Amino acid sequence: MARRPVQFSQHHARAVWIGAQKLDVAAPFGQGPEAVRLAVEHLGYVQIDTINVIERCHHHILFNRIPAYRRADLNVAQSIDKTVFEYWTHALSYVPTRDLKFFLPAMKDHRDNPVRWSSSVTPAELKKAIGRVRREGPLSIRDIDEEPVEKEHLWASRKPSKKALQRGFYNGQLAIAGRAGMVKTYDLMDRHFGWDRSPRPATENQIVDYLIDRALTAQGIVSLDSICYLAAPRKAAVAQKIEQRVRARKLVGVSIEGAAKTAYWAKPETIEQLPPTPELTHILSPFDPLIIQRKRTAAFFGYDHLFEAYVTKEKRKLGYFALPVLCGDEIVAAIDLKADRQQNKLLIQNWVWTDAGDPPRHQPIIDEELERFERFQLAVGEAVDTSE
Numbered sequence: 001m002a003r004r005p006v007q008f009s010q011h012h013a014r015a016v017w018i019g020a021q022k023l024d025v026a027a028p029f030g031q032g033p034e035a036v037r038l039a040v041e042h043l044g045y046v047q048i049d050t051i052n053v054i055e056r057c058h059h060h061i062l063f064n065r066i067p068a069y070r071r072a073d074l075n076v077a078q079s080i081d082k083t084v085f086e087y088w089t090h091a092l093s094y095v096p097t098r099d100l101k102f103f104l105p106a107m108k109d110h111r112d113n114p115v116r117w118s119s120s121v122t123p124a125e126l127k128k129a130i131g132r133v134r135r136e137g138p139l140s141i142r143d144i145d146e147e148p149v150e151k152e153h154l155w156a157s158r159k160p161s162k163k164a165l166q167r168g169f170y171n172g173q174l175a176i177a178g179r180a181g182m183v184k185t186y187d188l189m190d191r192h193f194g195w196d197r198s199p200r201p202a203t204e205n206q207i208v209d210y211l212i213d214r215a216l217t218a219q220g221i222v223s224l225d226s227i228c229y230l231a232a233p234r235k236a237a238v239a240q241k242i243e244q245r246v247r248a249r250k251l252v253g254v255s256i257e258g259a260a261k262t263a264y265w266a267k268p269e270t271i272e273q274l275p276p277t278p279e280l281t282h283i284l285s286p287f288d289p290l291i292i293q294r295k296r297t298a299a300f301f302g303y304d305h306l307f308e309a310y311v312t313k314e315k316r317k318l319g320y321f322a323l324p325v326l327c328g329d330e331i332v333a334a335i336d337l338k339a340d341r342q343q344n345k346l347l348i349q350n351w352v353w354t355d356a357g358d359p360p361r362h363q364p365i366i367d368e369e370l371e372r373f374e375r376f377q378l379a380v381g382e383a384v385d386t387s388e
Helices: 010-020 033-043 057-063 071-079 097-102 104-112 123-136 160-171 189-193 204-219 232-247 268-272 294-301 359-378
Strands: 006-008 084-088 092-096 174-180 183-188 252-256 264-266 281-283 322-327 330-340 345-353
Touching: 006 010, 010 204, 010 252, 010 294, 033 057, 033 071, 033 084, 033 092, 033 204, 057 071, 071 084, 071 174, 084 097, 084 104, 084 174, 092 097, 097 104, 097 204, 104 160, 123 160, 123 183, 160 174, 160 183, 174 189, 183 189, 204 232, 232 264, 252 268, 264 268, 281 359, 294 330, 322 359, 330 359, 345 359
Parallel strands: 006 252
Antiparallel strands: 084 092, 174 183, 252 264, 281 322, 322 330, 330 345
């Protein structure tokens, strides 16, 4: 007989997820480049995005879990220790190098079936770009002088070689060896990692297990949608694997108060442990793993985040780049912030309280966290990423 799902209150479910995200402990990973490795390995990936009205989201996400985080720590992890690398998850992200084998099949698939935007790169252009990197060493687009062309879209480069370098990257022939802001430096994949022989690619069965385990580690309580976020083609295989784990008593069904229509699962040890009530305050990126899956965030927190960077100003409700504020186990506000780097201060563009917000109680706590957040944003004595 199938075991009935374990009933979780929203409060309990939030505590499990916040704990799995390591937002309930002040410094769960320590500090320095090693902390970056540990954080990325635990979260599974850290999303990269170009928006920089405040510090870019990859630094922001790490800062919320590494209070002593310095931007140089990520550079060391990527370019020197090589414990993290860049590739596509649901978006371009930092991923643990230990997990690279799970991405090799996607690289091969891209070589065989390039996506539309890169399919216009000819074999000769790709060969030329890779050959130049092989001869000259790691290169960024700034190292290449060539006749500019018209941009195909807003985010395109006027240098034709950029698309060829990107094609080589998604093919797995090139790795992003380092960054200066959003300017990538490419090197041969094998040379960057010092391989004599490339790792063996994971099988599809191993990838499905990896996706489930990654979600269980970073989320605590998982659903089919949360495991397969923007990866719908794998849902059938993931569902089958979950069923096998449930039968083997390696997973237990969970029903969350107010979200009974969605099936959730957790490990037995997660069910048995009573998580402590989170008490910390965090100003989160809209790309933070706690926020990026909007339906999940709404189900757990009763909060519907609005990402309005591409909404006209007069139609915005929260602001251009509103940041959700987590106090304890509730999202109590959304604050639209902007770093004025010339005046060396953080500007509050808009402040919206949620239904869970209690201004007399939460305002002093948030103000204190804003001071710490401002120090991180302006980073006195540290190079700040302002490049486009």
